Amino acid sequence: MTKPIYLLNGPNLNLLGKRQPEVYGRETLADVQAKCEALATELGLTLRCLQSNWEGQIIDWIHQARDEGAGIVINPGAFTHTSVAILDALNAFDGPVLEVHISNVHKRESFRHHSYVSLRAEGVIAGFGTEGYLLALRRMKTLVAA
Numbered sequence: 237m238t239k240p241i242y243l244l245n246g247p248n249l250n251l252l253g254k255r256q257p258e259v260y261g262r263e264t265l266a267d268v269q270a271k272c273e274a275l276a277t278e279l280g281l282t283l284r285c286l287q288s289n290w291e292g293q294i295i296d297w298i299h300q301a302r303d304e305g306a307g308i309v310i311n312p313g314a315f316t317h318t319s320v321a322i323l324d325a326l327n328a329f330d331g332p333v334l335e336v337h338i339s340n341v342h343k344r345e346s347f348r349h350h351s352y353v354s355l356r357a358e359g360v361i362a363g364f365g366t367e368g369y370l371l372a373l374r375r376m377k378t379l380v381a382a
């Protein structure tokens with residue numbers, strides 16, 4: 237059996253569709269995960285979709301992916317800009333890592349311009365709305381096949 241791709245979402249992304257819809261859109265996280273599952277099936281990938289508001293939980297899932305995951309697609313939310321611990325965990329993971337942001341973080345406040353996770357990620361998608369997750373999965377398919 238092929239190992240799953242971990243699709244990790246960080247803090248506040250459980251409120252997708254309700255929080256700042258002008259920034260993050262009206263789709264819920266469940267909508268986005270369902271679209272990702274459908275695309276993954278089409279691409280022949282298995283997904284493990286997880287969301288937490290807790291930094292330690294996200295780190296534990298990244299550790300789990302060391303043994304059980306083929307790759308990681310992560311939107312770390314605000315931890316993107318603060319978490320050396322998530323960067324360290326990702327650095328302990330051997331497979332491909334792709335970073336997704338729904339909004340264009342570079343068009344926003346300057347504190348959102350720096351990402352610790354980008355120091356590890358093979359690629360970054362920002363500002364493509366929730367479609368960014370689908371683009372990341374297509375790229376992940378190429379990376380895990382290589």
Ligand code: DQA
Nearest residue numbers: 248311313314337338339348
């Ligand atoms: C975000 C951008 C972050 O700056 C913010 O803290 C989020 C979401 C995005 O998807 O655009 O929570 O990662």
